[in-house]
Amino acid sequence: MNIILLGPPGAGKGTQAQRLVKHRNMVQLSTGDMLREARTSGTEMGKVVAAVMDRGDLVTDEIVIGLIRERLAAGTTDGGYIFDGFPRTLAQADALGALLEELGESLDRVVEMQVDDEALVARITARSTCGNCGEVYNDNTKPIPADGVCTSCGEAAEFKRRADDNEESLKTRLLAYYKQTSPLIGYYHAKGTLVSINGLAAMEEVATSMDQALDG
Numbered sequence: 001m002n003i004i005l006l007g008p009p010g011a012g013k014g015t016q017a018q019r020l021v022k023h024r025n026m027v028q029l030s031t032g033d034m035l036r037e038a039r040t041s042g043t044e045m046g047k048v049v050a051a052v053m054d055r056g057d058l059v060t061d062e063i064v065i066g067l068i069r070e071r072l073a074a075g076t077t078d079g080g081y082i083f084d085g086f087p088r089t090l091a092q093a094d095a096l097g098a099l100l101e102e103l104g105e106s107l108d109r110v111v112e113m114q115v116d117d118e119a120l121v122a123r124i125t126a127r128s129t130c131g132n133c134g135e136v137y138n139d140n141t142k143p144i145p146a147d148g149v150c151t152s153c154g155e156a157a158e159f160k161r162r163a164d165d166n167e168e169s170l171k172t173r174l175l176a177y178y179k180q181t182s183p184l185i186g187y188y189h190a191k192g193t194l195v196s197i198n199g200l201a202a203m204e205e206v207a208t209s210m211d212q213a214l215d216g
């Protein structure tokens, strides 16, 4: 089963994707993670996208479609793919449809995670991730363990905050979501693959809604 997690920054896409990876043997394809990796490893592309990402704008369709094409060409997976943070524009959505078709794969569900803007600001400015495994923490709801050992990978890790997790970038990221990404809700509704869930509930409740969306 191949799915897309759709929602504004901070909606909980990454957290739910991690859970699906653990429980359903799915493979998470996060273009945000791929771009951050490119920056860390100092590739030419990483240098090109750094300023764009820090501002909160979208990087070009060409770059992100190229990243997804590369990953999909590397082979399919039994558990299926979770597209997290991709597609973010109609052009990306069309490209993903074409890539999956070439591989004889289908897009089975698009899960829209609905949240309100106030909750997003609170979540984003409180979040951090394990530098080792990427487990997501939140100062209020899931604080970093006092002993500094990640509850997911068991490593004494460095916990990182993202450079673009500040109110200024968030404004730009939200605007990009409403202008460029939210039209995908109508697009996938028309294709009959859209399911919307409440992303504001407690993490376990969201997980239950997610399971219902995928299995229903």
Ligand code: AMP
Pocket (backbone or CB within 6 Å): 009, 031, 032, 033, 035, 052, 053, 054, 056, 057, 058, 059, 060, 061, 064, 084, 085, 086, 087, 088, 089, 092, 164, 173
């Ligand atoms: P994310 O981790 O999904 O919040 O992405 C972080 C940043 O990476 C975004 O604010 C964009 O600058 C860039 N990015 C990630 N995915 C995409 C995409 N599909 N299209 C364009 N830009 C993206």
